[in-house]
Amino acid sequence: MSLNTAAPSPSTSAALPTIAFIGGGNMASAIIGGLIRQGHPASQIEVVEPYAPTREALRKNFGLAAQPEAGPALQRASIVVWAVKPQTFKDAAAQAKAHTQQALHLSVAAGIRSDSIAQWLGTERIVRTMPNTPALVGKGMSAIYARPAVTSAERQSVEAIMASTGEFLWVESETQLDAVTALSGSGPAYVFYFLEAMTRAGVGMGLTEAQAHQLAVGTFVGASELARRSHEPPAVLRERVTSKRGTTYAALQSMEASGVSQAFEAAMRAAEKRANELGNEFGS
Numbered sequence: 518m519s520l521n522t523a524a525p526s527p528s529t530s531a532a533l534p535t536i537a538f539i540g541g542g543n544m545a546s547a548i549i550g551g552l553i554r555q556g557h558p559a560s561q562i563e564v565v566e567p568y569a570p571t572r573e574a575l576r577k578n579f580g581l582a583a584q585p586e587a588g589p590a591l592q593r594a595s596i597v598v599w600a601v602k603p604q605t606f607k608d609a610a611a612q613a614k615a616h617t618q619q620a621l622h623l624s625v626a627a628g629i630r631s632d633s634i635a636q637w638l639g640t641e642r643i644v645r646t647m648p649n650t651p652a653l654v655g656k657g658m659s660a661i662y663a664r665p666a667v668t669s670a671e672r673q674s675v676e677a678i679m680a681s682t683g684e685f686l687w688v689e690s691e692t693q694l695d696a697v698t699a700l701s702g703s704g705p706a707y708v709f710y711f712l713e714a715m716t717r718a719g720v721g722m723g724l725t726e727a728q729a730h731q732l733a734v735g736t737f738v739g740a741s742e743l744a745r746r747s748h749e750p751p752a753v754l755r756e757r758v759t760s761k762r763g764t765t766y767a768a769l770q771s772m773e774a775s776g777v778s779q780a781f782e783a784a785m786r787a788a789e790k791r792a793n794e795l796g797n798e799f800g801s
Contacts (some may be wrong), residue, residue, distance in 0.1 A: 533557055533677055537594035537617070539609050541566030541575050541583050544625050545600035547652035549579055551681030554655075563590050565613070591616035596674060599624040599634070603799045610637035621671050623678065627698055628795025631664050631691060636801045641666035644675050647697045648682060650705050657683030658704075660697040662690070695796075699788035707784075708737060 536552070538545045541564045553559055564583035566572050572583040584590060591597070591613060597620045601609050606629050614637070623644045624634055631643045641664055648659040659679045663672055679685040688694065712733045719729025744751055759765045772778070 533561075533674060534595035535561040535563065535593050536596045536598060536678070537563040537565070537591050537620070538598045538600055539565050539587070539613055540600035540602075541568075541571050541581075542600060543650065543653065544648060545598065546575070546578065547648070547650075547657065547682050548598060548600070548625075548678060549575075549581070551652070551655060552678065553579060555681045557681075563594055565591070565609075587613035587616055589616060592619075594620055596621045596623060596678070598678070599626055601626055603628050603795045606634070606799065607637055607801070610634070614638055621667065621674070623675055627702060628695075628792045628799065630796045630800050631662070633796070633800035635664070642671065643667070644671075645691065645694060646675070646679060646685070647694050647702045648679065649701050649703075652682035655681075655683055658701045659683065659685040660688050660694060660701070661685055662688050662694055695789045695792040698792040699785045702792075703785075703788045707781075712737065 549562060559580050562581060564575055564581055565587050566575065566583040567585050575581045575583045597617045599622060603626050606626050621642045622634065622638060622640065623646060625646055625648055631645050634643050635641055644661060644663045644667055646659050646661040648657045651657050661675060661679060715733040716726060716729040719732060720726050744754060747754060759769060
């Protein structure tokens with residue numbers, strides 16, 4: 518795996534070709550917003566979105582006139598980003614296939630394997646990526662897998678697209694994307710889950726909800742930044758803030774006794790399993 522943290526310069530994004538999005542929801546909007554911030558012209562973005570309120574949001578937020586269904590306008594796109602729900606991908610592909618034969622295809626749909634996408638679209642030029650919702654604020658973490666037919670230049674175009682939403686890394690095996698889904702794809706929900714618990718505990722100990730929330734969020738942000746900058750593993754960082762028989766020690770001992778670590782790992786395994794099941798359920 519290789520990690521890239523650099524955002525593209527405006528000139529890099531502006532050099533991208535016309536990009537079409539099949540689906541205009543949250544993840545598509547995150548990528549579109551990132552591209553436009555980096556200098557990619559809205560006039561070189563096409564969107565297909567069947568839901569009228571979402572089309573209106575795209576018009577209001579980005580000045581985009583999204584289409585309710587796939588049509589000839591897609592033919593000018595050199596890259597097609599698939600931001601659809603797994604259960605709708607196959608039908609959406611059938612509608613768009615005739616208009617996207619010459620394009621590189623980038624899927625952000627969870628679970629749907631590239632073999633299925635290749636069969637539905639009749640092309641081997643397919644890239645899969647698993648971003649997460651912090652992409653909405655430019656702090657996303659994505660993993661990317663490309664089929665062998667994807668060229669080096671096409672990989673660079675994908676990097677420019679995904680870098681506009683945050684960091685990314687490449688994986689060599691497509692099966693690793695199920696693990697990525699479980700770790701970073703679903704990861705923001707785990708953070709929110711812990712924030713909820715910490716906030717409830719803070720309120721129970723006498724803080725206001727606003728105070729507890731601010732303290733919990735600030736702690737996550739600060740600890741994450743410390744982990745990011747450090748060359749040492751989290752275990753070492755944890756040990757450094759844990760005094761024997763101190764308050765942190767008491768809290769960690771309680772979590773260990775409750776099996777929190779094992780339960781957390783089991784939860785991630787459940788997410789990985791479900792990602793694999795999605796490919797079986799909705800793939801070809």
